[in-house]
Amino acid sequence: MSCNYAEGxxxxxxxxxxxxxxxxxxxxxxxxxxxxxARLMCQSKHTVVHTGAGISTSAGIPDxxxxxxxxxxxxxxxxxxxxxxxxxxxxxxxxxxxxxxxESNKVQYIVSQNIDGLHLKSGLPRKCLSELHGNMFIDECxxxxxxxxxxxxxxxxxxxCSGVPCASGHNGGRPCRGRLYDxxxxxxxxxxxxxLLMAEWHSSIADLSIxxxxxxxxxxxxxxxxxxxxxxxxxxxxNLQPTKHDNKADLVINYYVDDILQKVMNIxxxxxxxxxxxxxxxxxxxxxxxxxxIHKKDVLLLEKIFKAKCKGVKKKRTLIxxxxxxxxxxxxxxxxxxxxxxxxxxxxx
Numbered sequence: 001m002s003c004n005y006a007e008g009x010x011x012x013x014x015x016x017x018x019x020x021x022x023x024x025x026x027x028x029x030x031x032x033x034x035x036x037x038a039r040l041m042c043q044s045k046h047t048v049v050h051t052g053a054g055i056s057t058s059a060g061i062p063d064x065x066x067x068x069x070x071x072x073x074x075x076x077x078x079x080x081x082x083x084x085x086x087x088x089x090x091x092x093x094x095x096x097x098x099x100x101x102x103e104s105n106k107v108q109y110i111v112s113q114n115i116d117g118l119h120l121k122s123g124l125p126r127k128c129l130s131e132l133h134g135n136m137f138i139d140e141c142x143x144x145x146x147x148x149x150x151x152x153x154x155x156x157x158x159x160x161c162s163g164v165p166c167a168s169g170h171n172g173g174r175p176c177r178g179r180l181y182d183x184x185x186x187x188x189x190x191x192x193x194x195x196l197l198m199a200e201w202h203s204s205i206a207d208l209s210i211x212x213x214x215x216x217x218x219x220x221x222x223x224x225x226x227x228x229x230x231x232x233x234x235x236x237x238x239n240l241q242p243t244k245h246d247n248k249a250d251l252v253i254n255y256y257v258d259d260i261l262q263k264v265m266n267i268x269x270x271x272x273x274x275x276x277x278x279x280x281x282x283x284x285x286x287x288x289x290x291x292x293x294i295h296k297k298d299v300l301l302l303e304k305i306f307k308a309k310c311k312g313v314k315k316k317r318t319l320i321x322x323x324x325x326x327x328x329x330x331x332x333x334x335x336x337x338x339x340x341x342x343x344x345x346x347x348x349x
Contacts, residue, residue, distance in 0.1 A: 054213020
């Protein structure tokens with residue numbers, strides 16, 4: 001359970017601002033902003049989505065800093081009333097929509113701060129995902145650094161050794177003398193190198209970064225969306241609480257992420273898939289060894305793309321925007337007519 005995960009972390013005082021009240025856009029604003037988001041996605045050639053704990057709350061996993069978050073209630077000596085186990089939690093509507101958007105080439109990459117494994121369970125390919133803080137369903141070898149899917153969540157956090165031999169030789173690969181340890185980071189650990197590189201480079205070359213369900217307080221992950229802005233791309237933040245980067249965003253939507261993405265999918269006329277256990281690698285790991293390592297060739301390929309687009313390009317020094325002016329500009333330029341879905345669909349073709 002997420003409470004157990006939080007309790008397993010080392011004591012740490014700087015957990016960010018907790019318990020900030022949630023706010024909601026009016027229904028009219030919500031609909032209009034979703035149409036703008038759909039249009040921005042159609043105009044973008046490279047879109048990156050940054051996900052936080054807020055996309056998993058509808059699966060029964062509490063967030064950390066919300067009004068009923070784990071750390072917010074912890075200060076009051078309380079625990080969340082809803083706390084589904086990681087083993088039982090299933091991907092939410094948002095997880096399934098993101099998988100479909102990747103398959104439809106509307107989203108090119110996802111950067112996640114979550115350790116709950118729901119992106120993994122949804123069937124999202126590893127080459128399209130950076131897991132910056134680890135995954136409860138992944139073991140990593142201490143020697144060859146290869147990662148393997150577990151059939152159950154780890155019982156430890158903080159990169160502790162399980163003593164289990166590396167599984168690299170089980171699928172005909174070269175045997176390794178290393179031992180497996182949990183891949184969940186504690187406060188003092190560095191972020192996984194390849195995950196961080198892929199996240200930074202994808203964010204830098206992106207035309208559009210969309211933040212879902214995160215207050216962007218933990219760095220460096222919380223600052224990665226700014227790489228998109230620095231290189232001239234657009235930033236959209238979807239969250240119930242204010243974030244420290246709202247004033248740098250081109251569009252801020254204060255609403256439930258499930259509802260935002262469902263509305264966008266309706267505008268784009270893309271069907272929302274349902275969760276299928278046959279795509280769940282955690283289930284498949286019960287009977288076979290499944291590797292979850294980022295391939296070196298994918299890292300090298302992206303490095304070439306990043307250097308070709310960003311090397312020598314001067315980053316924008318002034319990041320602070322007046323959010324109201326950005327939104328007013330988008331809203332003013334947005335054609336509010338009954339033909340809006342058709343116009344957006346034509347842009348996506």
